[in-house]
Amino acid sequence: xxxxxQSPKYLFRKEGQNVTLSCEQNLNHDAMYWYRQDPGQGLRLxxxxxxxxxxxxxxxxxxxxxxxxxxxxxxxTVTSAQKNPTAFYLCASSNLVSALYEQYFGPGTRxxxx
Amino acid sequence: AQSVTQLDSxxxxxEEAPVELRCNYSSSVSVYLFxxxxxxxxxxxxxxxxxxxxxxxKGINGFEAEFNKSQTSFHLRKPSVHIxxxxxxxxxxxxxxxxxxxxxxxxxxxxxA
Numbered sequence: 099x100x101x102x103x104q105s106p107k108y109l110f111r112k113e114g115q116n117v118t119l120s121c122e123q124n125l126n127h128d129a130m131y132w133y134r135q136d137p138g139q140g141l142r143l144x145x146x147x148x149x150x151x152x153x154x155x156x157x158x159x160x161x162x163x164x165x166x167x168x169x170x171x172x173x174x175t176v177t178s179a180q181k182n183p184t185a186f187y188l189c190a191s192s193n194l195v196s197a198l199y200e201q202y203f204g205p206g207t208r209x210x211x212x
Numbered sequence: 213a214q215s216v217t218q219l220d221s222x223x224x225x226x227e228e229a230p231v232e233l234r235c236n237y238s239s240s241v242s243v244y245l246f247x248x249x250x251x252x253x254x255x256x257x258x259x260x261x262x263x264x265x266x267x268x269x270k271g272i273n274g275f276e277a278e279f280n281k282s283q284t285s286f287h288l289r290k291p292s293v294h295i296x297x298x299x300x301x302x303x304x305x306x307x308x309x310x311x312x313x314x315x316x317x318x319x320x321x322x323x324x325a
Binding site for chain 2 (some may be wrong): 102104107131133138139140141142143146148156186188189193194199200201202203204205206208
């Protein structure tokens with residue numbers, strides 16, 4: 099089955115530690131996205147990438163970093179500089195060739211930092 | 213970029229009753245509109261989308277939405293809800309030449325027996 103995999107589903111870290119969230123897709127999509135979800139705030143874009151080895155900051159990129167070495171993978175690192183890292187993180191992908199630009203979402207990773 | 217406003221943060225509704233979730237977007241010459249549903253601790257699933265053509269869009273699970281350009285609205289409706297429709301619903305929009313989606317804050321629908 100084609101889809102987006104995010105692992106792990108739940109992640110716990112101590113304050114001051116960097117943590118990397120995994121996102122893999124086998125949909126052959128060009129673009130990938132990372133969103134952060136907080137209660138009552140909807141989804142906010144952290145980073146996005148349209149092609150391999152290229153990515154752009156979204157609306158709330160401070161304290162986060164990404165890489166796009168392979169088309170299928172777009173890992174997100176939450177650094178110790180992120181002041182409020184506890185949140186639900188969603189990865190998405192879309193096909194840029196199609197005019198639809200519909201985004202497909204992974205199941206999410208819930209990060210808790212104490 | 214688009215700005216999306218969902219007018220209701222919480223909507224309680226009885227089973228088999230109709231429901232309407234309201235969504236407004238900022239004006240644009242060309243806009244694509246989407247409704248997503250999120251069940252607890254899961255990702256988002258697309259319910260329906262408006263790209264062009266008929267203003268009444270039908271989606272999965274009996275949902276439909278109407279695109280109203282003059283009112284810049286894209287309200288979601290279902291004539292008869294089930295307990296399983298309890299979830300959070302997000303309206304999203306993008307300009308025709310932009311691949312970034314803008315999301316509303318979400319509407320939590322709670323269906324009671």
